Every structure is written in structure tokens, then in C-alpha cells.
Amino acid sequence: MSNESDQNIIPSHKFQCESLAQVQYIRISRDDEGQRLDNFLIRHLKKVPKSRIYNLLRRSEVRINKSRKKAEYKLQTNDILRLPPVRVESKPKSCTDEAANEAFAARLKEWVIYEDNKLLVINKPPSLAVHGGSGIHLGLIELIRRHFQHAKNWELVHRLDRETSGLIMIAKRRSELRRLHQAFRDNTVHKEYWAILVGDLKQDKHRVTAPLKKNQLAGGARIVRVDPTGQDAETLFEVQGRTPGYTWVLAKPVTGRTHQIRVHSQSLGSPILGDDKYTDQSDNAKAKKAGYSGLMLHARRLTIPMDDKPNLILTAAPPTNMAKWLENKHNVDPQTF
Template identity: 45%
Template sequence: MSQKPDNTVVQDDERPKVRFITIDSEDAGQRIDNFLLRTLKGVPKSHLYRLMRKGEIRVNKKRIKPVYKLAVDDVLRIAPIRVSEKKDTVSTGLNIVANLEKQILFEDERLIVINKPSGMAVHGGSGLSFGLIEALRALRPDARMLELVHRLDRDTSGCLVVAKKRSALRHLHEQLRNKTVQKFYHALVKGHWPTKLTRVTEGLRKNDLKSGERVVIVDNINGKESETRFRVLERYRGATLVRAFPVTGRTHQIRVHCQVTGHSIAMDSKYGHEDFDADMKGKGLKRLFLHAASIEFTHPLSEERLKIEAPLEPSLEKLLTKLVRE
């Protein structure tokens, strides 16, 4: 084993070489430090900055600063360095990770649409060692990038889109801003949802409790403008299955809009109704009955309009068979 001048330890027989990377349209426009963090996995940011200062990472044979924005056909020269990659903390042998493969609804070279399981966060953090995006990266170790296009609450299941290229991520984010992405949810709510109640437009505001928990409250003065459209799918004794279309995309929007109308979603730990939840729990429901049933968007490469549907998990289907239809 030998010690290199930059204090990076390498194996004698590995002989790291100079790397040259030519930037294409996918990577153009981003800062070089962000690009390098993704490309040189396991290298700390501080170490990358030091390498750039020393001129061991250059663009078109010139020294650059970390804020430099890459352009098409830029040639990066990366000196012979090696930092051991951190071992992925997510094992592909874990059942929850292995089962994700079966939940992929659509995949091509640009994106993945997956039927996210309830109870799984979209990313690690807040005490979680990993989330769906980390699990997907473990399943697709050769993917240059995998980034969430949008989010779903931890307890919500259903369609979630992940971009495999930066151009796809930009394209889909633009569609979200322009409100040309349509997301439909299925929710089982308390009581008899009125047929005429097709729109809820209460303003919503995030509120942090003393406990540190974040909840969303109705606030039509200081809250953000919000709109959800509803349609009745099926009526049951004491409950209604509704389809919800969020026109805006506020945190917990559908859950709070259901609560404020007096029709809380079944098994909602934050905004639920105690008696209704107890009844549904007695019938075997163990999770929030909110499911992203479908998503419709324009494919970032083919420009085709795609509609992807995610089936309800068996536990939700089973619950519906136990309810008495009206």
C-alpha cells in the first residue's frame, strides 16, 4: 500500500488513472461541484474543493472554481485519485427492497414509475436509514442518476415518478409547474360524501407544534391557495370511496381537505376521526387509505401522453369487500 501526495490511500496494484469526461447536453448547465459529487461517489465535498484549488480537476485544461457551470463539449480532466466509496447501507437482499422490483409499473431509459408501498418514506432522514430512492439506487447501481420528480407522504401508496436523466427531471418539473401533470388519488373517507361537493378550496398553512411535529391547518387568510376536486366512486354504509384530483400540490392537501369537510380519510393518524378509524381498524385496516391511483404526463423524450395506473394493494381491496354497499 502506498501513500499519495494528496493523502489518498490507494492499493499498489490498482494504479488509478487520469480520467477524462466530455460533457453532453444531459449534464450541461449544472455546477461542477454538484456534477462531481454525483460522479465521484464517496468523495467528500471538502476534498473535491481541495482538488479543484490544487488544479487536479480542470476543465478544458484550465483551473476552475466550484461554481463553474458546465457547458456542452467541456472536457474534464480528473487527476489519478481514489477515495473508497462508502458501502451502500441498503442491502438488495432486504425483502422490502427486493419487493420494489415487483412494484415497478413503467421503466425506460428516461424514467421509472413505481407503485410506492405505504409506510415507506420517499427518502431517508428523520431517523430513517433509507427510503425508496435509496432502495432504488441499490437496485439500479449502474444508473448515473435517480432523482424524485415529486413526493408522496410516507403512509400514502401509489404512483411515484423517478427521473433517470437530468433532462427528464427538468421536463417533468416544468410540466408540474404548468399543471399539465394529472394525479388522481383514491381515498376511503368517513360518512356520506355529498355528490354536489366536487371542489374544496380552503387555504392551507404549515404549523409546527411544540413537540416538533408538523401539521397543516386551514387558514384562508395567511395560508396558501389550494384546490382539490372530488368525485364519488362508491358508497358504503358509513363510508365513501372518492377520487381526489389535487389541482395544487400542498403538503397533506387531500388529507386536510377531507378533514375540513367532515369526511376524514380512514386511519389518518394526523387528521383522522377516532371512531371511524376504530371501526375501520376492527375490519382489518392497518394503514392510511389514500392511494395515488394514476398519473398522467407527457413523456420527456417521445412527447407521448402517458397514463400509468397503480392497483390497490390487496389489504385495501380486502377491506372494501367487507364494507356494505349502499
């Protein structure tokens, strides 16, 4: 690699982005193997805007083993990553307000469903994005990293839409992240959701296999449609209860496409109540007037394979909007949540 000696190459597990005033070379360690190049850069270059990172990749200023690589390139052990000089923010964004830290820690403690030295599982409230992005400065993972110094390398294992509530996994170690990603590929992680659908599903069970394709509207909003040229997708629906004009279902996504449950339920003619993208706004307005606002989709149960242990099975109570619906419409005792 170039003219650099090994002593100037930093192992990726020791790399800290304190300054990018000069070219740096990083040797990819085993713990970072399999990670996308863009995700690795975003994780380590926290002071660099994402737009700048993707600009560096498009202009081929970031090299792997002296070669150009795309953002989706999967890092390999002993790859040599070359980082060019990059201007970074002079002041790191960190929270030093002790009262704010304590307040967030108290809220997070209420959300925790399971925790060990490798994994954290929380019951995410609705309206909280899992990560920052378009128009969102801080999401769940950024808030955790910002308030807890020991959590700076924690990573989301999977994602939930901003308005979807329920169980989400956060890996505390890179090895655990890799293990769980492999479990998803092996289809040994199982997710189950509760949803309130608009309309009356006649059958008790439905299997939807409509392929899904992402589209972008003129205003830049992301939307997903059923499309024969899209990605394969499969969702199982099981009716849990019925009330006039609505159906309470258990949804089991076999695949993990963007907005999968939301679009598959729409394809049945029964979109999810409160969905501002896929449900008629008059239906949402009617529910809101009756005191039920927000997306009625909740990640209720997770089955997680564990090393040398029985599967970990976790459940999370629904948020206020859905709990109120189930109690009033289906006579479900809140104590059973």
C-alpha cells in the same frame, strides 16, 4: 473566481465526492441548472450528514461566485460553487450482500408499473417513506441507490407521504427531472387518488379551495391547517361509491401542497379513514377492529406528458387494505384493479 485556474474547476456532471479534505471548485453544468443548492449538495455529498450540510450553508461556508447563497438558491449554468473542506464518513454505506440485492431487486420488480431509459414509475407500498429524513435512515430512493450502482444519480420527481401508497415517478436522467418539473409547473401532469372518507358526502362532486399552512407542534411533528394566510390550494372530489358512514372518492389535486388531500377532506367534515393526524382515533380504531388498518389513500392514476408521443396514462392497483375494503364494501372485482 478566487485564484483558481480553470483546470482546477470540476464540471458538476463529473463531480464525485471521494474526498473533501481540501477546498473544491465546481462549475455548474447545464444538466444541474435550476436545482436548489441544498438538493445539489445532498445529492453529491452522500457521505455528509444533512445537518452538517445545512450548517455549512447557514455559516456561509459554501459560496456561489464568491457570494453567500441560501439553501433555496437555484443553480445557474456556469455558476462556480466553492466547497470547503468537510469531514466525510470513512466507509461508504453500500450494500454488498448479493442475496440482499437480489431480494430487493425482486421486490422492486413487482412494484414497477412503467420503465424506459429515462423514467421509472412504481407502485409504492404503504409505510415506505420515499426518502430518508427525520428518524428514517433509508427511504425508497436511498434503497434503490444503495442496491443498484447504476442508479446513484436517479432522483424522485415528486413525493408521496409515507403512509400513502401508489404511483411515484423516479427520473433516471437530470434532463428528464427538469422536463417533468416543468410539466408540473405547466400543470400538464395529472394525479388522481382513491380515498375512503369517514362520513357521508351528500353531493357527488366537491371543489375545495381552502388555503393551507404548515405548522409545527410542540413535539416537532409537522401538521397542516386550513388558514387564510396559507398557500392557495385546490382539490376536486368525485364520489365513486357510498356505504353507511363512509364515502369512496376520487380526489384530483390541482395544486400540490403538503397533506393537501388529507386536510381538504377533513375540511369537508369527512377525513380519510386511517389518517393518524387528521382523523378521530376512535374512527380509526373501529376500522382496525373490523380488519381495516392503515391510511386509505392511494395514488391511483398518473397522466404524464411525453416528448413527441401521446400522454402516458398509468394506473396502480390499491394495497391490500384498500383492495379488501373495495371488494367487501363496494363489490369491486379485484381483477379490475
